[in-house]
Amino acid sequence: MDIDNSFRGLTIPGAGLLGSNRVLNMKLDFPPPVATFLIVFRPIAPVKPSTPARMALSFSDIVEEARLSARALLDYGDHFFNPTVRLGVTGLSRAGKTVLITALVHGLTRGGRFPIFEPFATGRIAQARLEPQPDDAVPRFDYENHVRTLIEARRWPNSTVDISELRLVIDYQRHNGADRTLTLDIVDYPGEWLLDLPLLNKSYEQWSGESLELSRERLRAPLALAWHTHLATLNALDRENEPAALTAARLFTDYLRACRDERFAMSLLPPGRFLMPGNLAGSPALTFAPLDLPAGGVAPDGSLWAMMRRRYEAYKDVVVRPFFRDHFSRLDRQIVLVDALAAFNAGPEALHDLEAALAGILDCFRIGRSTLLSNLFRPRIDRILFAATKADHLHHSSHDRLEAVLRRTVAQAAARAEYAGAEIDVVALAAVRATREAQVQRGREKLPSILGTPAADTTVRGKGLDGEGFDGETEVATFPGDLPEDPEELFTGEGAFRGLSSASAEKADFRFLRFRPPQLDSQDAAGPVLPHIRLDRALQFLIGDRLQ
Ligand SMILES: Nc1nc2c(ncn2[C@@H]2O[C@H](COP(=O)(O)OP(=O)(O)OP(=O)(O)O)[C@@H](O)[C@H]2O)c(=O)[nH]1
Numbered sequence: 309m310d311i312d313n314s315f316r317g318l319t320i321p322g323a324g325l326l327g328s329n330r331v332l333n334m335k336l337d338f339p340p341p342v343a344t345f346l347i348v349f350r351p352i353a354p355v356k357p358s359t360p361a362r363m364a365l366s367f368s369d370i371v372e373e374a375r376l377s378a379r380a381l382l383d384y385g386d387h388f389f390n391p392t393v394r395l396g397v398t399g400l401s402r403a404g405k406t407v408l409i410t411a412l413v414h415g416l417t418r419g420g421r422f423p424i425f426e427p428f429a430t431g432r433i434a435q436a437r438l439e440p441q442p443d444d445a446v447p448r449f450d451y452e453n454h455v456r457t458l459i460e461a462r463r464w465p466n467s468t469v470d471i472s473e474l475r476l477v478i479d480y481q482r483h484n485g486a487d488r489t490l491t492l493d494i495v496d497y498p499g500e501w502l503l504d505l506p507l508l509n510k511s512y513e514q515w516s517g518e519s520l521e522l523s524r525e526r527l528r529a530p531l532a533l534a535w536h537t538h539l540a541t542l543n544a545l546d547r548e549n550e551p552a553a554l555t556a557a558r559l560f561t562d563y564l565r566a567c568r569d570e571r572f573a574m575s576l577l578p579p580g581r582f583l584m585p586g587n588l589a590g591s592p593a594l595t596f597a598p599l600d601l602p603a604g605g606v607a608p609d610g611s612l613w614a615m616m617r618r619r620y621e622a623y624k625d626v627v628v629r630p631f632f633r634d635h636f637s638r639l640d641r642q643i644v645l646v647d648a649l650a651a652f653n654a655g656p657e658a659l660h661d662l663e664a665a666l667a668g669i670l671d672c673f674r675i676g677r678s679t680l681l682s683n684l685f686r687p688r689i690d691r692i693l694f695a696a697t698k699a700d701h702l703h704h705s706s707h708d709r710l711e712a713v714l715r716r717t718v719a720q721a722a723a724r725a726e727y728a729g730a731e732i733d734v735v736a737l738a739a740v741r742a743t744r745e746a747q748v749q750r751g752r753e754k755l756p757s758i759l760g761t762p763a764a765d766t767t768v769r770g771k772g773l774d775g776e777g778f779d780g781e782t783e784v785a786t787f788p789g790d791l792p793e794d795p796e797e798l799f800t801g802e803g804a805f806r807g808l809s810s811a812s813a814e815k816a817d818f819r820f821l822r823f824r825p826p827q828l829d830s831q832d833a834a835g836p837v838l839p840h841i842r843l844d845r846a847l848q849f850l851i852g853d854r855l856q
Pocket residue numbers: 399400401402403404405406407408464465466467468469497498499500697698699700701737738739740741742822823
């Protein structure tokens with residue numbers, strides 16, 4: 309689709325109208341547009357992964373292991389009579405988990421356009437239907453409400469505050485003609501919870517040291533100032549002191565929250581419940597913080613150090629272990645969603661942070677080839693799909709590059725998983741496509757742009773038309789720029805793409821707007837089908853082999 313400059317609302321985020329001088333400057337900054345989509349990925353060297361540091365097994369760890377095995381045995385019995393895939397939709401906060409689950413279930417039950425999902429495209433899937441979920445103590449995923457919000461209100465679902473679950477049963481015909489069913493169990497949870505998994509392998513002393521070190525980094529240090537000032541007044545060896553613990557936990561939480569601001573978009577922010585406490589708000593299990601500890605020392609009884617350590621361990625027992633045991637350890641397949649665009653917006657530090665957070669989380673997966681024996685004792689994740697979400701914010705000519713960046717971001721973790729025998733793939737997708745593409749004519753140039761309706765609350769530190777915020781109704785065309793050919797540029801910040809954290813809000817090159825879900829018209833009584841990008845490729849990889 310070609311449109312000319314007179315199109316109302318032709319903006320570049322952070323830069324105003326396409327005709328302005330500022331835009332010309334930005335354009336010159338961009339690497340030249342790619343003429344071909346063929347990009348050769350450097351293969352990931354089959355490195356022998358380093359074993360993550362593990363603490364010695366305590367008695368409670370052994371009991372926990374026994375419990376996990378017993379649970380696996382029960383699940384295995386179930387799966388034997390009723391083939392089931394427990395699909396883990398994993399991702400940090402705002403990565404797109406709830407939207408993806410909604411779109412995936414909608415597409416399968418409503419009859420979406422999935423040409424790459426072979427059993428669906430060839431008509432071997434007779435129907436997919438929702439059934440009561442297996443775990444009575446877990447709330448049901450509010451699927452119907454999420455669909456209404458997306459399609460009728462054209463709003464994205466709210467951030468998830470609790471775990472929920474949904475069961476989808478797929479009736480299909482095998483290649484040999486036999487009729488079968490496959491059960492797909494999907495769990496949704498707040499992304500913040502994921503940050504806690506790496507704590508299971510860390511002592512209080514380790515976590516405290518790492519958190520302090522991180523908080524002294526360039527971008528984080530100014531945000532940690534108030535907490536650091538208070539920390540300097542504490543002595544870990546002094547007697548335990550509730551007011552001091554309360555203040556430390558509050559200031560530490562303020563610091564974590566500031567790091568999450570979209571300008572910095574930091575990912576490595578454990579403990580997750582500090583950001584989303586739910587019904588644990590104010591409990592001792594959430595009232596602790598890192599301390600400056602003497603190297604190699606031991607916590608004296610009754611000291612502030614011992615108190616913080618006790619509470620940290622309580623947090624792991626009450627919050628982290630049950631989530632790992634009841635949800636994470638039972639997964640068969642994983643789709644790991646990554647919002648790389650939010651990290652691009654913020655800058656190279658955010659990308660490094662994202663990389664480190666993902667590596668820590670992926671260390672917690674039980675990965676490996678699924679065999680009869682391994683299934684019997686503990687389920688193993690035998691396929692992992694890494695997905696860069698919200699690809700509809702980029703012109704399709706940049707999707708290959710987005711995949712390349714994701715490949716680079718998860719390279720270590722992916723190599724480890726492949727080494728353990730799991731199958732890995734990487735894809736750039738949009739669970740719900742909120743934009744269309746257009747070639748915008750600018751002088752003699754054609755810019756590969758996208759059209760969509762920015763949400764009204766998107767003030768874009770780059771404002772909308774005439775310096776105003778967007779009205780939530782007007783469709784605009786944006787040229788988000790091309791991603792660099794070499795993903796490394798995004799990590800070093802040497803290219804044009806510096807991100808919000810490198811400049812004041814007004815000057816930063818901020819490229820990705822928040823678009824509203826698409827306007828859908830349908831004469832069909834069953835309602836419209838949600839448009840997507842490569843959701844079918846994701847399905848084919850995740851469950852195609854189980855529907856042969
Ligand atoms: N354009 C576009 N935006 C998306 C898409 N998926 C998610 N988003 C945006 O990302 C935001 C977060 O999506 P969610 O699905 O709520 O993310 P989540 O991972 O469930 O987040 P938490 O519940 O906070 O852990 C949404 O509010 C949308 O603004 C997509 O496919 N396309």
